[in-house]
Amino acid sequence: MDMPPAMAKQMLNAVQQTEEVEYSCDDVYRLMDEYVELVRRGEDTSKLMPLVEHHLKMCGDCREEVEALLRMMDSDPQR
């Protein structure tokens, strides 16, 4: 497998941040609506939902969905 140093660093960075127990994408999806409301209220999500927060560091797909969800909420005139 071609692995330039930048790629090796990125992969090792992910390995370094790996925890024995992590939430899966389904776990995070179940909590995502609650999570984004905490974010919008300015709550400390790293304390309130540390496993969700950690998953979002590891999973680009879930991170993209949270970002899109926040943009969608910000555009809602009823909020």
Add this chain to the structure above:
Amino acid sequence: MLKRTNEQWISDLRASGELHEVAIKDLRDIVVSGLPAALSGWISPNSPQFEGLAEEVAQETILKVLSHLDTFEGRSQFTTWVYKIAVRMALTELRRSRWKDVSLESLVETEEGPASPQLMADSSVDPEVQTMQSDMIVRIQMMMKEELSERQMMAMKLIAIHRMPMEEAARRLGSERNALYKLMHDARLRLKHRLAREGLDLGEIFAVFESR
């Protein structure tokens, strides 16, 4: 549009007749009006594909909301829950569309043949450092080969090297995103444990790659 509480949304969507019809229309409207912001950076609202996508996402979201109404636990606003469903639907479609012309075979073909660690090292750095980086890469590759299954290696190639979204990689591998995340988590853990067994300190490894 009527501003509803969570309970009113549930009740109106479960009702029959006009109450139900109005609630469905409002649901469609909030999804369609929120999508331009949600999908900014993905697709322009002026794109010819946008309208069709928004309508399709709205329809699919409504169907899913109605069939999963019992699963809404009320831990967020009802509309946040609906947005979550719409965002998942929209991004799934957009990811698939972005990657539709990239075949798994073409990605695998570019990986064929043993890669030379000398070529992989950063050629802008000191030759001695390059050698250290090459040696480290060979060691990491060896660990990956010994610790990871073929499926884990393939998933890592698609996600970490080709930047394929987890969801798309899972679809290509005949799996689901959740299962693929767990497979990748297991791969990362195996590598973490292996590094620990070998007494390799990640800080020292990073220092090798950061040397010039």
